[in-house]
Amino acid sequence: MIKNWFLGRLPEWFVQWVVLPAAWLTFFGGVWLAAQRFPREYDWRYMVISRLLRPHENPQGHWVIAIGISVSGLIQIPLPGFFYERLRGISPWGSRVGWGFMVLGLAAMILTGITRILSSEAHGVLAMIAFVALVLSVMANTGLVVKQGLSRAAPKDSTMFWNWIGLTVLALIPMVGTSLSQLYLYCFARGLGQAPLVWRSRGVPFVFSLAFWEWLTCVFLIVYLMLLVGLTCRLKNQNLNLCLKR
Secondary structure (H helix, E strand, O other), rough: HHOOOOOOOOOOHHHHHHHHHHHHHHHHHHHHHHHHHHOOOOOOOOOOOOHOOOOOOOOOOOHHHHHHHHHHHHOOHHHHHHHHHHHHHOOOOHHHHHHHHHHHHHHHHHHHHHHHHOOOHHHHHHHHHHHHHHHHHHHHHHHHHHHHOOOOOOOOOHHHHHHHHHHHHHHHHHHHHHHHHHHHHHHHHHHOOOOOOOHOOOOOOOOOOOOHHHHHHHHHHHHHHHHHHHHHHHHHHHHOOOOOOO
16 A cells, blocks of 8 residues: 555545645645744735745744645655656656656655754755746646647547646646736836835735735646646546556
């Protein structure tokens, strides 16, 4: 059982409806508890998640979110093997790239929480590595699924087409929103400074806050991964032999 967990040899329904929800409930549960222990007002629309992780700003709650992040990463350990086993038939090289980035991202995610507890200076670097690696992994795996789903060998299915569109929109909204909001601040509102709650008091809409788009990206990533797991295994049901038969 432990070996199957690490290799991702789990039923699709278990990954989609148990592993992913448990991982993200752990993550957001840690965030919520840390926010409750924050010594001042915490407005998620204007304040980034990393504020909760700083011992000098959140002395009573930084360890809670740190544990939540690490445990969330541990719960997601089956994902690299799960996607690799199901996508290697499309492209062995491409599936290895997705596997490698996801392993790197989850390892950095686990270490991010641990190093924060130990007050290590490596926290910021690990957090960036985790974010970039997980995004690249999801992009690589999505590319393989879309490539096979739109190939001539794939049965025509209009619902699959709209699912591809949905994946693209989910990926683009946070990136476009973050880029446009920060571009606006750079060009027209440089005098606001870096005090988010001051922005709120001045009536600056939260859509211009980097924190808002950070939170939105986290939520979109949950939906994105669940949809990607479902699409990966819908290709199996169309007799494309992408998913292992259990």
